[in-house]
Amino acid sequence: MAKLKPIKINHVSKYFGKQQVLDDIELTIEPETIYGLLGRNGAGKSTLFNIITDRIPLSDGEVTIAGQPVTDNDAVLNRIYLMSEANLYPSRMRVKDIFQLTAQLYQGMDMALAQTLAEQFELNMSTRFNKLSTGSRSIMKLIIALAVDVDYVFLDEPTLGLDANHRRLFYDALLDSYAKRPRSFIISTHLIEEASNLIERVWVLQNQHIIIDESTESVLNKGFAVTGPTADVEAYTAGLNIIGHEALGNLMVHYIYGELKGDRPIPDTVSISHIDLQRLFIYLTNQEVSTDEN
Amino acid sequence: MRIKAAFSYQLKNYFKSFGWVYLWSIAVVVILPFAISLLLGRINIYDINDYLPQFLPSLILSFYLFVFGGISYDGFKLFIQNGLGRKTYFLSKLSALTVILLVGEAINVLYGLFYHHFINPKNNPIMTFSVLYGHYFNSAAANTVSVLIITMLFTACIMVTGMVIGSSLGLFNRRVQRISIIGMPVVLFVLLAVLVMLNDQTSLKLTWIGDVLLFIVGMKQPVSTGHFVAYAPMISGTIYIMVMLFISYRLTLRFRVPR
Amino acid sequence: MQFDFNSTEPLYLQVAEQIEEAIFTNSFEEGTQVPSTTEVSKQFHINPATVLKGMNILVSDGFLEKRRGLGMFVVTGAHAKIREKRQTEFYEDYVVNLVKEAKKLSLPETTILEMIKRGYNNG
Incomplete structure (x- = not known):
């Protein structure tokens, strides 16, 4: 063949x-x-x-x-x-x-x-x-x-x-x-x-x-969790593709899919990490549903 | 196409099931009555003539081809799971069943000869259709061949009828299938009854239906059995088989899983 | 503040790091064969292509070598090379972070140096 x-x-x-x-x-x-x-x-x-x-x-x-x-x-x-x-x-x-x-x-x-x-x-x-x-x-x-x-x-x-x-x-x-x-x-x-x-x-x-x-590699490279005080996180992730969030009191996690703004300064109070495929999937597929329902 | 592998697979299974159907039929029709008379102590009045009908093998063959021609969806399921499409399924099934038909008819002829010579010599001819078409030609050989062809075409008609019914049912789920299996004969029976009734009333002339049927089987006036036109059933049978195969093929192409 | 993706960095880098660590700790000795792509792949349920990508990093770093038809072997002198590499990376990987954290905590330079000395002697 x-x-x-x-x-x-x-x-x-x-x-x-x-x-x-x-x-x-x-x-x-x-x-x-x-x-x-x-x-x-x-x-x-x-x-x-x-x-x-x-x-x-x-x-x-x-x-x-x-x-x-x-x-x-x-x-x-x-x-x-x-x-x-x-x-x-x-x-x-x-x-x-x-x-x-x-x-x-x-x-x-x-x-x-x-x-x-x-x-x-x-x-x-x-x-x-x-x-x-x-x-x-x-x-x-x-x-x-x-x-x-x-x-x-x-x-x-x-x-x-x-x-x-x-x-x-x-x-x-x-x-x-x-x-x-x-x-x-x-x-x-x-x-x-x-x-x-x-x-x-x-x-x-x-x-x-x-x-x-x-x-898989590039998908994982695009998934981020931005964690910190609500105001700082929101300021940093404004305009980014937010696919989900979790709040615990004043602590906020924004899940991002896509590029981060390289030129935007990251506040000291905010930490950024990658997320795994499972989590990424959950938020990506939730997002679509919630936008549909709105 | 993987028609060769499919064909040999189908053929093997058809031969197996054909063998079983044969064994069971013989068991039910021949051995069972024998055993019963043995049990009842009436073995002295047991006459193989009563229990070994001349048409037994033809009946078995027709029954088999009708039923197994009708089983369509299960075969398709297995084939699509094994990477073989609907076309291959249909063609391998048709060719394998045709082989069964040829082998079955050969058995029937041999049985006919056997029956004619050993069991009941005075009675019927070797092939039933001889009664209608056996003297159409002037040569005995031509008559034998034509009756043989008519016999096979007739069995093939039964087979393709089964195939059309089976492939129509294959498109529906089990519930609809059950309803149609029970409902269709009832509807047909009622229809037939109505036709007969209408025919009795002279106001409506339905004799053309009868005329068409007579034309199809090749009966010509004046009626003389044995001298029916042999070409008529050959042509009408071939047309029927072609049409039914075409319908069955088109229906098979529409099979899907899950239904 | 700097990016720290250590826990969730790309899989092939993790594979490379794990094997490098194993060479450095002499779990895989110099001149011996390392497990095949398939073995690693099966053991950790990682796509063989990913494993290969990780191993190829070690090949280009000069820690592993391919022997045609045999597999991957630890290069002689790989241990020393890894140490050398890690020594050069030590400043970026550890000192910079240490100083940054110390500054956040308002620890003066002398205190840090003292702490390092103490840690060194106890270690």
Whole structure:
């Protein structure tokens, strides 16, 4: 196969009836990159994944790879795996048979890895799919996601229903697998903390739009917490992009997303620090909501 | 397209389920009555003729193709999860079921021969449609081939009907599906009853419906069974199959998850 | 007042600092191999690209070297180089802050010097 082409999401919109879920989404998924799709519950993360993987039709725009639309295009679809909450496997099929059929319908699967992971996760491969608990179903799909031979792996809330040990195990396995065979992972989650260090590029989906599409590093570089006496903080942050604030008596924290004014003197009483992705996300997605409600 | 992998996957599963349906049918239709008469101590009056109908394999095949042609959405779900689109799903399913149809018909002919020679020689011909079309041509070989083609087209019509019903149902959620599965036969029955009633009343002439039907099957005046026009069902059957396949294909392209 | 992003500085810098510290404390000895990008990545759930970026800083600083097909090794003399580097940075990193804080507290120069002497002798 020639060098991999990126997946392009061009002006994609989606309506369910009259309700708009996605509006003019523009994204590029490069090969061998780990993406994080962040958005609050109901923001449309799953819908976006379902559109990219051709599970549902889009209302407007197109998803292409090398100029070819993905719709019913096996050459592309067969290089993509989507792990989601939807249970599309035959309910009475045994786990090992599901592994087998995956290997057959896709272009192969690392059975040794699947076996090892099943042991690590204590997943009984002889159990029928409908007898698995919700957590075990997630585990089974995650094992397939890591072992199947594809170039783009979409993980929709991968660790939902997994306990802390299994979550850790999963990220171990993911990074191990990524190191051995780099490919793209697109992870949607609202448990940002556990994933933030492995995401190379962040997308934030909010109110039908992608409001952030940047490298994690530059996103983190733009997030600040300005702490100090209310008057001093307000004087310093005037005109900056304030995405949230917290007050404790006269002590004020302003959360900023964007550039600080380099020429503006920082009062001695005020301290400035960076904030983590989780916090940044919370304030960024709150802001949009509150401006809408006003 | 990954049609080859999809096709071999489908074919394997269809053969498996076809085998099971066969076994179960034989168990229910043949072995069960035998076991019952054995239990009741009436084995002396058990006659395999009563329990091994000549049409059993044809019935099984038609039933199988109708039902499995109808199961659409579950297959699509599995395929889309495994990176295969609707087109591949439809084409691999159609080709795999066609193989089943050919194999099934071959079994039917062999069974017909077997039945004709060993179980009930005096009765019917090897292929049922011989009764209608078996003497249209002057050559016996041509007649055999044409009846064979008509038989296969007829079974294929049943199959594509199942496919259209299944792919229509695939667009709806389970509730609507249940309602239509129960409701449609009722509606059809009522419709039929109304038609029959109307036909009885001489004021309305609905005989054209009958005429069309007769034309489709190739019955010509004066009626003489065995001499129906063999081309008529071939052409009408082919047209029906094409139309149904087209509809089913277009409906399949509209499948989505979740519904 | 100065920016102090120590706790939340970019991840790749933290990675570089952690490895540098490990070399300085002889946890990673000179001439030996340091853990691979993958190992570090897996251990701390950090994207391998980030880890590599951090390691590359140490390569350009001359503390680590790439050996083709083998991995990253601690350069001979890296320990001394790190000490040298930290010595030059000592003024910026510690003295400037110390003086600034002392001035805020109105501590005269002599007192600070005295304190340093005391700390030095006790240490």
